[in-house]
Amino acid sequence: MNGRRVMLGLVGVLALVFAVAGGANAIPINSLVATLGNDYLLVVAIGALGLLVAIPVLGSGRDGNLVQADMPTPEEPVTVPPAGNDFDETIGSWSFRLPFVGRKHRRSVEKRLRAAAVETVMRAENCTRKDARQLVESGEWTDDPAVAAYLGGSNVSGVGTGSRVSTVLTSRSWYQRCARRTATEIADKGERL
Secondary structure, eight states: OHHHHHHHHHHHHHHHHHHHHHGGGSSOHHHHHHHHSSHHHHHHHHHHHHHHHHHHHHHHTSGGGOOOOOOOOOOOOOOOOOTTHHHHHHHHSHHHHSTTTTHHHHHHHHHHHHHHHHHHHHHHHTOOHHHHHHHHHHTTTOSOHHHHHHHHOTTOOOOOHHHHHHHHHTTSOHHHHHHHHHHHHHHHHHHTO
């Protein structure tokens, strides 16, 4: 089909060059009019020749001859768990609540929170890692006594037995409450930077 178009285009260009280069006598119009008997019939013959040339071109434009590109399948959104989802699942699990079974999970969470607190204090106070670690262990980095006691160890005072009992009455363990409050305190301190 493409070769046919090129060939018809070349024939048209040659006819145009022949007509222009040959002048008025290149195409014997007077003899054609005399042969046909009328100049209107010459116009009809030229139109019929044009239609014969146009029929293959019109036929090549059908929908069946068109080749369209296939569109790729659209991308779908990838579901990603929200930030902190692992933390929430860990401290919300039943094994985290149990006194002896959850010890490993509690230590892991406490270690991660302590590291995050040290990093946050380093940026917030513009101090060395050693100084930030001392601030976290002493509890001076926060005003919340439960958070200070959770990351600072048992030498920090301010958290009484009443606070631990009230936490248990809310169906949460003291470790869950402190872990959530510590994460919130770290996030709040980090946002103020």
